[in-house]
Amino acid sequence: MAEVSSKLRTALGRKRGELNINVVTLAQLTGVSRWTLDKILSGERTSVRVGTITKLNDWLYKQV
Template identity: 45%
Template sequence: MKLTEKQLHLLRRRKGELNISINTLAGLVGISRWTMAKIINFNANVRPTTASKVNEWLLDQYSAEYLKEEGGWY
């Protein structure tokens, strides 16, 4: 299973926005640095559980950012 181009773009973008290393990003997402490097550099095949972890992390990141901009839950 590969991440979509949009998922990959968002992951790379968030890494840049936070100005963090692949090692740090891998720790935040909850996967190994080797797997994260393969994803970031080559969009390598990943297990469904790994894709799920990446998706959950991206969702948490962007939903928290959205809530901060909108002023919280209504």
């Protein structure tokens, strides 16, 4: 398991706001469950699989 940093959570929230997309759309774009994303964005969940962090980082990288 890996830890979701506050920087990653903030970056995801900002990019989601910039693109004006909801959690369901973000889930489709990243390949991460909407339930997991919702918990990550709310700060309720910080421990996730390494693959989840990889998917989120890859998606953010493609947005730059």
